[in-house]
Amino acid sequence: GNSVTQMEGPVTLSEEAFLTINCTYTATGYPSLFWYVQYPGEGLQLLLKATKADDKGSNKGFEATYRKETTSFHLEKGSVQVSDSAVYFCALRPPSGTYKYIFGTGTRLKVLA
């Protein structure tokens, strides 16, 4: 079946540190991949997406590359800020024919000033 596995948190970093949050997936065919961010008390917001192998999604300094060979979609940012503190969810949408997004369990990021 389809699934998403994220690294467990919390991840605690100092401001301006480099961030990596690992995400691997299991799916048949070529799913679309997403990163969502959730701030306290709010719903999820789309951060970035990639719809085919080797695509790189990017937004607000965050990047993730769709790696078919390693079935991964790791989230990276070169220099985190305190305002990046949130929970990050990796998600996949299976290939056409279904609309059930599969979300990971989320990784909490804490950035200290």
Place this chain on the structure above:
Amino acid sequence: GAGVSQSPRYKVAKRGQDVALRCDPISGHVSLFWYQQALGQGPEFLTYFQNEAQLDKSGLPSDRFFAERPEGSVSTLKIQRTQQEDSAVYLCASSLVGAGTTNSNQPQHFGDGTRLSIL
């Protein structure tokens, strides 16, 4: 409105009571999703509407859960005879196009959710 609106933001009910949760999607959005998010977990799919048609309700945990979207806009998720395990945040999301269309990778826009606590 500018975004997906859910009400109430918080709901406390006694075990056995019925509750109704409302979702106002972004105007004109065809797709509407309901998710259940347990504490410390990711959202779990409950059901999907394309306009007024409920195309998938396979994620609803039991027959106590019922969702409708009679006019293809506002949706209501109803839970009958609530149990403690129903305590969670219920998220609604909408998307511009139908999920089976060419541009079905259009993003889902989420509301802030309803936090349901069953005592």
